[in-house]
Amino acid sequence: MLFPLLALPTCDPPRTRIFFNIRMKRILGPLTAAMMFCSWGMAQSLNLGTGSAFITNAPAENPVPPKSGTALGIPDPMSGIVPASAISGTSSDDISDLLRGGDTLIIRLTGVPSADQGIFEVKIDEAGKISMPHIGNLAAANNTTVTLKKLIEATYIKDEIFTNPNVTVDLKEQRFVDVTGEVRSPMRVPYTKDLTAMGAVAACGGFTDFANRRKVRLTQNGFTQEFNAKEIQSDQGRDIRLRPNDKIHVDRSIF
Numbered sequence: 001m002l003f004p005l006l007a008l009p010t011c012d013p014p015r016t017r018i019f020f021n022i023r024m025k026r027i028l029g030p031l032t033a034a035m036m037f038c039s040w041g042m043a044q045s046l047n048l049g050t051g052s053a054f055i056t057n058a059p060a061e062n063p064v065p066p067k068s069g070t071a072l073g074i075p076d077p078m079s080g081i082v083p084a085s086a087i088s089g090t091s092s093d094d095i096s097d098l099l100r101g102g103d104t105l106i107i108r109l110t111g112v113p114s115a116d117q118g119i120f121e122v123k124i125d126e127a128g129k130i131s132m133p134h135i136g137n138l139a140a141a142n143n144t145t146v147t148l149k150k151l152i153e154a155t156y157i158k159d160e161i162f163t164n165p166n167v168t169v170d171l172k173e174q175r176f177v178d179v180t181g182e183v184r185s186p187m188r189v190p191y192t193k194d195l196t197a198m199g200a201v202a203a204c205g206g207f208t209d210f211a212n213r214r215k216v217r218l219t220q221n222g223f224t225q226e227f228n229a230k231e232i233q234s235d236q237g238r239d240i241r242l243r244p245n246d247k248i249h250v251d252r253s254i255f
Contacts, residue, residue, distance in 0.1 A: 111166035
């Protein structure tokens, strides 16, 4: 835009300054408004409100779903940990005590008439059940000894057979973890609640000089996976919690 030159008189300076100020206000007023309008238009075109490319606290319209695995709270299958929600009526601390088919139990029944008291040796059948006097078959598999005790007592009371029965349930046999392959003394290691993979290997005297420590096989419930024992030795927090009847096999290294 071309602005007309202002011819300023050479005399009377005060009047000249007043004339100049009035003239500039008339010229710059519309120009300022035009500039403000252009700035507003640019802001609208950049869309600086909702949906801005800048980071805001507003949630995304299409959030990215979490990936599978640990992001969903699913534990690492090699961690030796099973979520308590996966087992009805048990806590995560009881997972290693779950009864299964083939277990032999010693059940003591007291707090009832002397003719009905006794010690019973029962075996969990393939269907996961046991038989008790007066109440017949009960589901025992996938219970702990504590939950099975409560189930038997509750059934006697519910069926109005006994009013105040006292039941104790114990496993007759010791449970084991089998460790074979390149360990110094392969054996069946007696199972305890705190037994881990490296603990079981240590109970066998440790690895031989020829052991392949990078690929140790662990079989749990018929499913076999491999773990790196060297990584666990450098970070014991990654050790694997074992369960009854687990099997560990250490192959010979090819090097």
